[in-house]
Amino acid sequence: MSHFKNLEKKIGEIEKHDDKIGSFLETCFEDARKKAKKLDAGGGGGKLAGKVFSLKNNIAVKGMKMTCASKMLENYTASYSATVVERLLKEGAVLVGSVNLDEFACGSDCTKSALTQTRNPNDLERVVGGSSGGSAASVSANFCDFSLGSDTGGSIRCPSSFCGVVGFKPSYGLVSRFGLADLAMSFDQIGPIAKSVDDAAKVLEVIAGEDEKDQTTFGTKTEKFSQVTEEKVKIGVPKEFFDGCDEQVEKIVRDKVSVLEKQGCQVVDVSIPISKYAVPIYYVLVYSEFASAMQKYDGLKYGACADLQADLTSSVSKARSESLGDEVKRRILLGTFVSMKEHKNAWLTKALKARDFFKRGFDKAFEQCDVLIGPTMPILPWKVGEKSDNPLEMYLTDVLTAPANICGIPAGSVPAGKVSGLPVGLQVMGRWGDDAKVLGAMKSAEK
Amino acid sequence: MTLSKQDLIKIAEIARLRLDQGELEKLEKDACEILEYCAKISEIEGGGNEAYFARKSLKAKLRKDKTKDCDNADEIKTEFCKSQGGFMASPKSL
Numbered sequence: 001m002s003h004f005k006n007l008e009k010k011i012g013e014i015e016k017h018d019d020k021i022g023s024f025l026e027t028c029f030e031d032a033r034k035k036a037k038k039l040d041a042g043g044g045g046g047k048l049a050g051k052v053f054s055l056k057n058n059i060a061v062k063g064m065k066m067t068c069a070s071k072m073l074e075n076y077t078a079s080y081s082a083t084v085v086e087r088l089l090k091e092g093a094v095l096v097g098s099v100n101l102d103e104f105a106c107g108s109d110c111t112k113s114a115l116t117q118t119r120n121p122n123d124l125e126r127v128v129g130g131s132s133g134g135s136a137a138s139v140s141a142n143f144c145d146f147s148l149g150s151d152t153g154g155s156i157r158c159p160s161s162f163c164g165v166v167g168f169k170p171s172y173g174l175v176s177r178f179g180l181a182d183l184a185m186s187f188d189q190i191g192p193i194a195k196s197v198d199d200a201a202k203v204l205e206v207i208a209g210e211d212e213k214d215q216t217t218f219g220t221k222t223e224k225f226s227q228v229t230e231e232k233v234k235i236g237v238p239k240e241f242f243d244g245c246d247e248q249v250e251k252i253v254r255d256k257v258s259v260l261e262k263q264g265c266q267v268v269d270v271s272i273p274i275s276k277y278a279v280p281i282y283y284v285l286v287y288s289e290f291a292s293a294m295q296k297y298d299g300l301k302y303g304a305c306a307d308l309q310a311d312l313t314s315s316v317s318k319a320r321s322e323s324l325g326d327e328v329k330r331r332i333l334l335g336t337f338v339s340m341k342e343h344k345n346a347w348l349t350k351a352l353k354a355r356d357f358f359k360r361g362f363d364k365a366f367e368q369c370d371v372l373i374g375p376t377m378p379i380l381p382w383k384v385g386e387k388s389d390n391p392l393e394m395y396l397t398d399v400l401t402a403p404a405n406i407c408g409i410p411a412g413s414v415p416a417g418k419v420s421g422l423p424v425g426l427q428v429m430g431r432w433g434d435d436a437k438v439l440g441a442m443k444s445a446e447k
Numbered sequence: 448m449t450l451s452k453q454d455l456i457k458i459a460e461i462a463r464l465r466l467d468q469g470e471l472e473k474l475e476k477d478a479c480e481i482l483e484y485c486a487k488i489s490e491i492e493g494g495g496n497e498a499y500f501a502r503k504s505l506k507a508k509l510r511k512d513k514t515k516d517c518d519n520a521d522e523i524k525t526e527f528c529k530s531q532g533g534f535m536a537s538p539k540s541l
Contacts (some may be wrong), residue, residue: 079526212510280485291462298463305528313463321465326473329464333455334478336462347485354491392480 003050004036006145007094010052014096014143022118023128023137025057026065027097035094047206047226049092054138054147057098058105059190060179061085068181069113070103072303072323082179083214084148084190084207091206096144099134103325105150105183106290107131108158108397109381111388112327119384120162122423126381129159135193136163146194146203150180152187153282154376154401157413160193161376161425164415166200166446167193168439171432172408173218175204176211184289187282187405197414197443201225204435223436230447231440233370235260236270241374241400243276252417252424253375256445260373263444270368274361275403279395281358282402284338284351291335294328330391359407366431371441374400376413376425400427410435414442448482450475 001009011029018024032052039050055061058068060078067073081089089095102112110118110133118133120126121141128137132149136159139147149156151169160167168191175190182188192203205226210219237257242250261267297303299319300312307318324332338347365372378400387394404411409432416426426445430438450458452471455478459466466474529536 274491277487277491280487283481284485284488295463317460317463317465320463324464326470329466329470330474330477332462332464333458333474334481336458337450337478337482340458340461347488350488354488357491391477392484395481 003039003094004033006050007032007036007052007096010096010142010144013141017141018143020119020124021121021137021141022116023099023134023141023143024054024097025067025069025100025115025134028064028095032094032096039092039094044092046091047202048088051093051145052096053088053093054097054099054135054144055085055095056101056132056135056147056149058101058150058181059085059148061095061098064098066098066181067115068104069101069115070324070328071114072297074115074304076303080179083176083211085179087207088203099138099147101134102131103328104181104294105131105152105155106327106331108154108394109387110134110159111384112325114325117384120381122164122421123381125383126422127162127384129162129377129381131155132193133159136160136165136167139163139165139193139195146192146199148190148207149193150183150188150190151405152183153286153398153405156191156193157376157401157411157425157427158397160413162381162423164418164423165193165195166197166412166414166442167191168200168204168412168442169404169410170204170208171410171435173216174208174410174435176214176217178211178213182293184286185293186289187286197439197446198226200412201228201439204439225436225439228436228439228443230444231437232264232444233437233441234266234268235441236268236365236369236372238270238272238275238365238372238374240272240275245375245378246380248419249375249378249380249424252419253373253426256416256426257373260444265444268369270365270372272361272365274358277354277358278402278406279399281351281354282398282406283395284347285355287331287335288339288348289335291332291339294332299323327391355406358403362403362407362409370430370434371438372429373441374427376400376427380419380422380424404429408432410438412438412442414445416445448479448486450478450482
């Protein structure tokens with residue numbers, strides 16, 4: 001099939017079905033058509049030639065709106081492109097549009113977007129997962145070949161699990177975040193969402209590696225993720241990963257582990273007692289980093305234009321209060337609280353120290369195995385609106401995904417089965433820098 | 448852990464946010480529940496470690512200074528929402 005025909009097929013699907021799913025915030029069909037025609041005519045090429053992709057709308061593309069699904073940035077047009085976007089375009093990938101997310105990536109079900117509602121292509125009554133909900137939905141619904149999301153506490157893996165697609169959060173530092181609107185700088189990573197592990201690995205190979213514009217990145221250009229093969233790894237199954245887990249989800253994941261054992265993988269039971277503290281450690285730190293990151297949206301230098309009030313403070317407060325959603329305000333307030341001089345030692349410093357202890361708990365588990373396997377999400381996708389009034393209940397669903405971000409280690413979700421038509425994801429985590437090994441284990445589990 | 452409405456008003460002021468009565472009621476309830484749950488971090492034994500931020504091996508890499516063409520005044524002018532006679536309008540800040 002020509003690149004142009006592949007693109008037209010995807011555009012046809014978007015035009016036919018996206019009014020029900022609501023994944024796209026902006027499309028760029030004409031630019032995409034021009035590029036696909038040029039590729040067909042022999043102009044350019046590359047590792048991802050003609051592959052159609054969507055992009056979470058907190059990643060900058062020069063000349064396109066970058067809203068972060070917030071009223072605050074509803075009219076902001078990016079003046080430069082993110083490093084990951086430049087790398088994808090250089091390798092021949094064709095951008096078809098930007099997709100929805102929870103406002104500023106704050107959420108686990110994509111219902112916190114201020115701009116549109118995204119629904120799960122597998123069941124329109126159910127949530128798509130978040131915060132990269134538009135990315136996972138657009139891949140699941142065949143609107144594109146792959147998408148990029150960002151993952152701070154599970155935002156790539158959660159929607160990938162709920163939509164039945166593959167999602168991968170790389171090791172911290174493997175992929176440049178230049179051009180990503182930050183949620184929490186010490187947790188954020190950009191990563192691929194695709195139909196298969198092979199496709200996700202090909203995308204990772206293109207976007208990974210050192211970038212002088214992001215000092216956390218390191219050079220891995222020699223690593224050929226696209227050539228990863230199935231790995232007969234030693235699998236650790238932490239008993240704590242099944243605490244409070246839906247029985248049907250647990251059965252699917254344990255059955256898949258048995259299949260891997262029959263394929264020749266060694267399976268060992270491990271225990272990581274500290275993992276039950278993932279949610280409180282994660283949220284205290286994220287609140288603090290997020291409140292800091294959001295200070296720049298003042299309606300003067302950045303964000304929705306402030307109406308002039310009697311003084312500068314009132315102008316800023318008015319612009320922020322009118323343009324930000326409830327979850328974003330909640331996180332800013334709690335982040336301000338835990339970072340205040342009088343509360344810092346009791347909250348922020350304690351959480352930073354706990355993070356060190358948490359990481360060492362996972363390091364110890366990795367002394368017994370190559371990868372850890374468990375469910376990606378402890379429960380099935382819930383009905384739209386079911387958890388809207390209880391933020392804590394929503395936070396608790398991050399308990400299995402947040403550990404990888406706390407430790408900075410690679411983790412991916414791969415479809416493992418279905419319960420009543422709803423996808424269940426299996427999560428693989430590895431040591432920091434073992435991205436290829438995690439992808440190999442995911443590939444074994446994919447069969 | 449409890450946060451009163453007065454506490455929240457003070458925090459909101461620092462965070463440059465305004466909260467109406469409805470928001471305050473909801474936030475008071477949610478914030479107390481969340482902080483009560485997050486207080487579990489005090490249970491962690493052996494938490495007297497170093498504060499961990501991200502990769503410890505991270506070393507700051509400095510970019511070399513490079514000269515570049517900055518003759519883009521016309522492009523910058525297009526970012527202003529209003530202009531007249533060569534003057535650009537921006538929100539009043541003082």
